[in-house]
Amino acid sequence: MREALSRATRTAANVAWNAFQAVNTRIPDSPSVHPDWAPGPLPKSYERTKPPLGWPRETDSLCPECVIEVRDAIIAGERDISEFTEKKSGEVKAQIVEEDGKILIKKHCEIHGEFVDTLSVDPKLSEVLERRYFGRDFRTAEDEHLHHHGSSTIRYGRGAVLTIDLTNRCNMMCNPCFMDANQVGYVHELTLEEIKEILDDSISFKPRRQMSVQFSGGEPTMSPHFLEACSYAKEVGYYSVQAATNGLRFALEPEFAYQAAEAGLNMVYLQFDGVTNESNMHRHISNLFDAKWMAIERLADAGIDITPVTTVVNTVNDEQVGPLLEFVIQNSDKMGAISFQPVSFTGRDEEISDEERHKQRYTISHLARDLQEYTGGKVDMYRDWYPLGSAGAYTWLADHLRGTEVEFGGISCSCHPNCGASLMLVVNQHTKEWAPLTQFFDSEGFIHDINVITDTSRGKKLSLFQTMLALMRNIDGSKMPEGLTPKIFLEMVNTKLGGAVTGEVNRQQWKIVWVGGMWFQDLWTYDFRRTEMCVIPYATQEGEISFCAYNTGAGWRNIVENMHMVAETRDWFKEKGRHEIYAGNRPMNLAPGTRSLPVMEKQKGIPHAGTVQLGRGCSH
Numbered sequence: 001m002r003e004a005l006s007r008a009t010r011t012a013a014n015v016a017w018n019a020f021q022a023v024n025t026r027i028p029d030s031p032s033v034h035p036d037w038a039p040g041p042l043p044k045s046y047e048r049t050k051p052p053l054g055w056p057r058e059t060d061s062l063c064p065e066c067v068i069e070v071r072d073a074i075i076a077g078e079r080d081i082s083e084f085t086e087k088k089s090g091e092v093k094a095q096i097v098e099e100d101g102k103i104l105i106k107k108h109c110e111i112h113g114e115f116v117d118t119l120s121v122d123p124k125l126s127e128v129l130e131r132r133y134f135g136r137d138f139r140t141a142e143d144e145h146l147h148h149h150g151s152s153t154i155r156y157g158r159g160a161v162l163t164i165d166l167t168n169r170c171n172m173m174c175n176p177c178f179m180d181a182n183q184v185g186y187v188h189e190l191t192l193e194e195i196k197e198i199l200d201d202s203i204s205f206k207p208r209r210q211m212s213v214q215f216s217g218g219e220p221t222m223s224p225h226f227l228e229a230c231s232y233a234k235e236v237g238y239y240s241v242q243a244a245t246n247g248l249r250f251a252l253e254p255e256f257a258y259q260a261a262e263a264g265l266n267m268v269y270l271q272f273d274g275v276t277n278e279s280n281m282h283r284h285i286s287n288l289f290d291a292k293w294m295a296i297e298r299l300a301d302a303g304i305d306i307t308p309v310t311t312v313v314n315t316v317n318d319e320q321v322g323p324l325l326e327f328v329i330q331n332s333d334k335m336g337a338i339s340f341q342p343v344s345f346t347g348r349d350e351e352i353s354d355e356e357r358h359k360q361r362y363t364i365s366h367l368a369r370d371l372q373e374y375t376g377g378k379v380d381m382y383r384d385w386y387p388l389g390s391a392g393a394y395t396w397l398a399d400h401l402r403g404t405e406v407e408f409g410g411i412s413c414s415c416h417p418n419c420g421a422s423l424m425l426v427v428n429q430h431t432k433e434w435a436p437l438t439q440f441f442d443s444e445g446f447i448h449d450i451n452v453i454t455d456t457s458r459g460k461k462l463s464l465f466q467t468m469l470a471l472m473r474n475i476d477g478s479k480m481p482e483g484l485t486p487k488i489f490l491e492m493v494n495t496k497l498g499g500a501v502t503g504e505v506n507r508q509q510w511k512i513v514w515v516g517g518m519w520f521q522d523l524w525t526y527d528f529r530r531t532e533m534c535v536i537p538y539a540t541q542e543g544e545i546s547f548c549a550y551n552t553g554a555g556w557r558n559i560v561e562n563m564h565m566v567a568e569t570r571d572w573f574k575e576k577g578r579h580e581i582y583a584g585n586r587p588m589n590l591a592p593g594t595r596s597l598p599v600m601e602k603q604k605g606i607p608h609a610g611t612v613q614l615g616r617g618c619s620h
Contacts, residue, residue: 006478030457038207060527061093063092145204167217231264241265266305333429427513
């Protein structure tokens with residue numbers, strides 16, 4: 001009965017869609033809307049550009065040794081910043097090729113010789129991801145005051161997450177670390193006035209962006225201005241305020257999560273490397289998972305969304321990716337996403353040996369393969385994974401439906417398809433039943449239909465009508481997990497679009513959970529075609545800089561922080577006193593008591609949770 005009803009619904013939607021398009025596609029396309037926040041009309045599919053894709057191909061990259069030499073000379077005052085802004089110092093050509101069942105990046109420096117590294121261990125997956133790429137966003141305009149970093153300049157897109165480092169101080173000492181926190185010998189910490197100026201600048205050009213703003217560090221909660229920064233970001237107009245945090249302050253201070261929520265904090269990107277204390281030992285706190293769980297409970301109680309963020313290092317914690325997925329499913333009432341981040345060898349790990357780097361290298365293709373194996377094929381690495389940039393299709397649709405009367409453009413993750421990939425799950429928060437969304441929904445077909453809707457641009461009512469037909473004709477209700485219906489799913493999609501379809505948001509026991517793989521570049525994998533399309537820029541005293549160009553690449557972090565350091569660390573400690581650093585493979589002193597912690601057991605893709613008791617906290 002369910003299969004027959006589903007087939008009838010799809011057939012009816014297909015007939016209606018094809019009948020409408022028989023007329024619609026024969027009429028000249030209507031002009032796209034031109035919202036005030038945009039530098040021009042919303043581009044049609046044939047107007048969107050793409051970077052060079054496929055292989056073999058040539059791109060611009062960096063010599064891992066030359067660029068460090070130039071950066072160090074600039075910091076020492078021996079060379080000028082124009083080495084990076086004008087002269088392209090350290091840059092070399094790179095070839096992206098397929099060899100021995102892998103996608104490799106190969107480059108040659110006349111001084112330092114050959115460099116080879118792995119971009120993918122599955123060329124078929126790489127081809128699928130590049131084929132599914134939706135296209136670039138707008139070129140930036142009126143932005144010269146913020147984007148002026150030579151080859152590292154961001155040239156496309158409105159962005160998705162604006163990152164602001166509040167301080168380089170941290171209360172941990174662990175690997176990996178983008179910024180080598182607590183080790184660089186100086187303190188770089190923004191004043192409240194600098195934070196406000198950076199946030200004001202971030203909406204000063206087009207496309208005007210309603211990105212999420214993410215406060216980072218170091219450990220951002222150590223900044224004396226953290227709560228005020230959250231509040232001011234909301235005042236400026238950012239609808240989502242996030243913090244990339246290790247969570248320790250939320251665990252140690254019972255009221256801090258409530259204070260942060262009141263100030264405007266919506267979400268934490270929580271450092272989370274495994275579901276046991278043992279799998280977090282490389283962070284050098286022996287009861288770190290216990291601390292994370294305490295932070296999760298307090299954040300959830302305060303109404304703050306939680307996205308675990310896992311830096312995946314081959315041979316260190318790669319076996320945790322499956323249990324981590326289960327952990328998020330079991331706790332989907334508290335979490336709506338997980339972000340796996342294959343290791344980028346930068347910051348504290350920039351001087352890694354070639355042997356160790358090749359051993360620890362982990363890519364998006366590793367992640368897709370590992371989750372397929374762990375779930376017994378329930379997650380299909382070719383059916384379910386899409387480039388992060390494909391989500392831009394949903395933003396373009398929402399932008400068309402919202403029209404011109406909006407202050408900001410929607411979040412558009414239009415980054416390069418090599419930057420990462422994601423899959424969507426539907427999860428029942430009560431029963432924990434789950435399935436990949438693409439098990440029953442043809443995302444590729446729906447994105448094709450979005451192009452038709454937005455290209456023809458027939459106004460809001462007719463576009464809404466087409467959107468409903470497009471959704472219905474791409475749903476196979478017979479393949480939905482038990483308890484999920486097409487009606488509930490349509491309401492879930494509307495929620496993801498911020499109510500753009502119906503104008504209202506209905507909460508369901510089913511929710512869409514995002515599973516992301518975000519692979520940041522390092523000096524061995526660097527590709528300037530990715531840098532110029534960055535959607536997660538760092539906002540600094542020296543303008544907005546690509547995430548990868550800031551943390552690796554030319555290493556703008558080192559340059560900016562040295563230009564604007566507040567004090568040498570020893571002088572800071574003399575004036576301010578030493579802050580606590582949790583390290584040395586010792587336990588944190590957590591509050592006394594017991595808590596039920598989830599323990600994951602693998603059952604061919606079906607998560608199951610038992611419990612284990614957390615004993616009383618130990619002192620150092």
